[in-house]
Amino acid sequence: MEKPYSEDEAWEEASRMKEKINKREASSYEEAAELVNIENELLNELNERLAIIENLNEEEQKKQYPAVIRQCAKIGYVDNYELLTKALNSYEQLIPHLSNPDDPKTEEAYEYEKLSREVSFIMAYNIDKSNNEVDQETENIQKFIQEHLIKRSRIQELIKNKFNPDDLEKNKIPSLDKSATTEVAKTLFIRGVKIETIKDKLIDVQSNAQPILDKEEKQKLFSELLEIKNMEESKREETLNKMAQKYPSFQEIAEKTPKPVEERLKEIKEKYFGKDEMDFEKLLKEKPQLAGEFLKEASELINNPDFQKAMQETLKDPKLIEKIGAIQNFLSSKENQEKAENLEKKYPWLNKAMETAKTGGWATSVGIGTLSILFALLSFLLLDKISGASVGKK
Amino acid sequence: MDQNFLKLFPPELQEIVKALYDVILERALSRAYQNLDEEKKALMAKIFSLDNNKAKENFLKEYLKDLDSLIVEETKKILEEIKK
Numbered sequence: 001m002e003k004p005y006s007e008d009e010a011w012e013e014a015s016r017m018k019e020k021i022n023k024r025e026a027s028s029y030e031e032a033a034e035l036v037n038i039e040n041e042l043l044n045e046l047n048e049r050l051a052i053i054e055n056l057n058e059e060e061q062k063k064q065y066p067a068v069i070r071q072c073a074k075i076g077y078v079d080n081y082e083l084l085t086k087a088l089n090s091y092e093q094l095i096p097h098l099s100n101p102d103d104p105k106t107e108e109a110y111e112y113e114k115l116s117r118e119v120s121f122i123m124a125y126n127i128d129k130s131n132n133e134v135d136q137e138t139e140n141i142q143k144f145i146q147e148h149l150i151k152r153s154r155i156q157e158l159i160k161n162k163f164n165p166d167d168l169e170k171n172k173i174p175s176l177d178k179s180a181t182t183e184v185a186k187t188l189f190i191r192g193v194k195i196e197t198i199k200d201k202l203i204d205v206q207s208n209a210q211p212i213l214d215k216e217e218k219q220k221l222f223s224e225l226l227e228i229k230n231m232e233e234s235k236r237e238e239t240l241n242k243m244a245q246k247y248p249s250f251q252e253i254a255e256k257t258p259k260p261v262e263e264r265l266k267e268i269k270e271k272y273f274g275k276d277e278m279d280f281e282k283l284l285k286e287k288p289q290l291a292g293e294f295l296k297e298a299s300e301l302i303n304n305p306d307f308q309k310a311m312q313e314t315l316k317d318p319k320l321i322e323k324i325g326a327i328q329n330f331l332s333s334k335e336n337q338e339k340a341e342n343l344e345k346k347y348p349w350l351n352k353a354m355e356t357a358k359t360g361g362w363a364t365s366v367g368i369g370t371l372s373i374l375f376a377l378l379s380f381l382l383l384d385k386i387s388g389a390s391v392g393k394k
Numbered sequence: 395m396d397q398n399f400l401k402l403f404p405p406e407l408q409e410i411v412k413a414l415y416d417v418i419l420e421r422a423l424s425r426a427y428q429n430l431d432e433e434k435k436a437l438m439a440k441i442f443s444l445d446n447n448k449a450k451e452n453f454l455k456e457y458l459k460d461l462d463s464l465i466v467e468e469t470k471k472i473l474e475e476i477k478k
Binding site for chain 2: 280281284302305307308311312315316324326327328329330331336339340343346347348349350352353354356357358368369370372373374376377378380
């Protein structure tokens with residue numbers, strides 16, 4: 001079997017293809033169309049690389065930019081000047097001497113100058129070649145195209161079987177914790193979903209339900225994505241197959257990943273109360289059947305040890321200190337203390353009534369009253385946008 | 395109070411939640427009492443001064459049917475106060 005193209009050779013081929021298109025010398029309309037496809041793929045590839053590199057830490061960026069700049073230069077045609085300029089500008093920003101000539105000229109600055117000369121040479125060579133040479137290696141080009149098409153169809157097949165990228169576009173992704181977000185991002189990437197899509201729809205998604213990755217976590221993830229991108233073709237295919245088996249589909253992830261408690265609360269709130277306030281009394285009066293379902297579902301949730309544990313963890317968030325402090329202030333306020341004392345004086349039997357209400361049969365089945373306290377309290381602590389329990393006038 | 399209710403809160407918050415629950419319940423019970431007629435008020439004061447647990451539970455079930463609604467109302471009022 002003939003040795004597959006190295007990356008450099010592939011870029012060389014791309015340059016030749018471009019020349020053919022420019023000179024209208026593709027042997028057929030179909031060939032020209034295929035050449036355009038390949039050219040677009042290569043452009044996408046460059047865009048993808050740049051999108052990844054931009055998200056790496058500074059040191060990694062310095063390491064990665066020269067290679068991608070050389071690739072841009074090898075393609076070296078008008079369409080790609082924009083990319084080349086973008087990459088060069090971004091690289092320049094990382095080298096202090098170049099952005100501020102008063103800074104000492106570092107080894108990095110010398111490296112940049114060397115790269116710059118190299119890029120100019122490659123581009124001049126390409127222009128010269130496009131004027132004087134017409135590559136006749138149609139057979140090689142066809143093989144190159146074929147390899148790409150086979151790779152693409154494998155990816156398509158895996159995507160079809162395991163994951164529907166449309167879900168990402170339609171924002172149908174499940175809520176994921178940080179670790180699941182990272183794993184899903186890698187899975188999607190290796191399955192051929194564009195980095196921009198993954199970034200916009202998954203990594204940078206801000207919501208209560210999905211904690212966003214911090215700067216370092218993001219940089220680590222992008223380094224891993226770059227590793228995937230830089231794999232040799234055979235290794236990438238092997239990894240692709242392994243990952244397709246290892247990583248679950250979105251649906252499976254959604255089933256396995258416990259939803260954050262805030263999201264469960266929000267879901268329940270919206271299911272039974274819609275977008276309105278949590279008006280328990282209205283629900284009870286107007287939709288008694290739905291109220292029954294609410295009681296059942298909320299009670300099950302409260303009694304679920306996993307949910308209890310997750311809720312305890314969530315409520316340990318230091319951001320809640322202020323709200324908890326507000327409750328403490330209310331409890332210890334003079335007004336509240338006086339009110340309690342007055343009630344106890346006026347109704348000496350009140351404590352016993354409370355004991356009965358708390359421990360007797362009335363309290364053993366969780367009623368709408370108890371649930372209203374719970375949901376209003378949790379909403380106050382966790383879901384600022386959802387107002388507490390509301391009641392219609394009697 | 396249903397103990398599972400408290401299990402949702404970390405131990406350091408449980409006392410606060412219990413105290414808040416008590417305030418809400420206390421206010422709702424006193425309002426429930428005020429809604430009764432004079433005869434039932436006297437009966438309530440009498441029953442809850444005795445040690446007959448069954449009678450106490452029966453009274454709650456029989457005459458304080460609106461206790462849930464009052465709890466809902468008091469919860470809302472108190473949370474409004476806390477938010478201030």
